[in-house]
Amino acid sequence: MDAHKFDAEFAQDVRRSNEATHKVLVGIAACERERHFVVLGFGSVYDWLIKRHKFSESAAHRRVQASRLLALVPEEKFTSGEVNLSTLTQVATTVRKEEKRTGKRFTAEAKKELVAKIERKTSAQTEQLLAAEFPEISTAKDxxxxxxxxxxxxxxxxxxxxxxxxxxxxxxxxxxxxxxxxxxxxxxxxxxxETKGMPRETTAKLLPRKLRRYVIQKAQTCEYVDPVTGQRCNSTHNLQVDHIIPKAKGGTNQLNNLRCLCRQHNLHAAELVFGREHMNKFRTVRERSRDYVAYH
Ligand SMILES: [Zn+2]
The missing domain is CATH 1.10.1220 (Arc Repressor Mutant)
Structure with missing residues (x-):
């Protein structure tokens, strides 16, 4: 085949591949925004990508990071390859580190400006640009x-x-x-x-620390199960004790009313009882803000 014809066809394939990647990132953003992963029995959008969709940890990480900035990138820039998964992830990682370092959040405008700067840049050029813009960020990684x-x-x-x-x-x-x-x-x-031994059950108002530890130690992992697929979350992050019948509805601290849930599933369980709007008051600003990012 003629080299130029071959190259033109290959360019089409690359474009189609970029379009597919864009679609996947849009889906990841939607899953995180709507918290579909919670209902599906996963502790995080990462867990959902790794366990359900067989992404490697680093591939899942890159895509989640990039998906959080996707709304700031015109789709055409992504499908044409002017901005890609790698460079977008680099910006997202830098933004996160800088926010952590300064304790201040980037505005959407500031992020947009930053993304605009990396258009048509290679990964190496993007890395140089970000290092120059944010010299205080340590490049060393865990x-x-x-x-x-x-x-x-x-x-x-x-x-x-x-x-x-x-x-x-x-x-x-x-x-x-x-x-x-x-x-x-x-x-x-x-x-x-870790404390050992079984604590006494109690009907006191506050859940004693011993009882809390006992419930978590016994379950080891999040006990949420998706009723449709049977997928059990099993997350070990941010484990909390949930009252199956909430205390506000007369539930007690008896062991049979207690279960171990990760933070996401504890919030989800409460949401089913008290509604999302009420529960948003208990979410961190970062968790909450994901509801309001517009994707087009
Ligand atoms: Zn969970």
């Missing part, structure tokens, strides 16, 4: 990589005070091996946080 069945490699940045604690613990434990110190420290912290 990484935890599996080396083999026995060992993993953790790379992370330690602030000075953490380094000092590590050095002091090495002295006290008589070792020069950071992994040994971490193992001891983790064991001590876990022993501290």
């Amino acid at each position: 990484s935890l990589r599996t080396l083999n069945t026995e060992e993993s490699r953790l790379t992370t940045d330690l602030p000075a005070q953490t380094r000092a604690k590590l050095e002091r613990l090495k002295e006290l434990l008589g070792t020069t091996n950071s992994a040994e110190v971490l193992d001891e420290a983790f064991a001590a912290l876990l022993a501290n946080l």
Whole structure:
């Protein structure tokens, strides 16, 4: 085949691929906005992508990050490849880090300006541009990589005070091996946080910490199950104790009225009883704002 004809056809394929990626990102944004993943039995939109749709963790992460900025990118810019998944993810990651560093949120306008700056840029050029715009952001990342069945490699940045604690613990434990110190420290912290034994049931107003721990320890993971598919959430993040019959409706602290849910499913359960508007008061600004982002 003629090289130019081949190239023109290939360009069509790339465009179709970009269109499909765009559609996937729109879907991810909708899933997060409508919180469909909650009903479907997943603790987060990441879990939904990884467990249900078989994305790798990093692929899921990139797409979720990019989907949060998608509303600021004209669709044509994306399908033509002027802005792509990689560069959009780079901007989203930088925005998140800068927000964390300064404690201030970017306005939609500021994000839009930033996205406009990376049009037609390669990943490397985008990285340079973002590094120049936000020099205070550390480029080092946390990484935890599996080396083999026995060992993993953790790379992370330690602030000075953490380094000092590590050095002091090495002295006290008589070792020069950071992994040994971490193992001891983790064991001590876990022993501290996990209490054993079954607490007494109570009808007192506040749920005692012991009872809370018992319910969470017993369930280990979020107990929400999608009634349609039978998908159980099993999330281990932000586990909370939920009153099956809410206390406001006369529910008690008896063990048979308590279950372990992740934050998303606890909010969902409450929403079924009290309505979304009421429950939004208890969501963080970040969680809430996702309801109001416009996608076209
Ligand atoms: Zn859950």
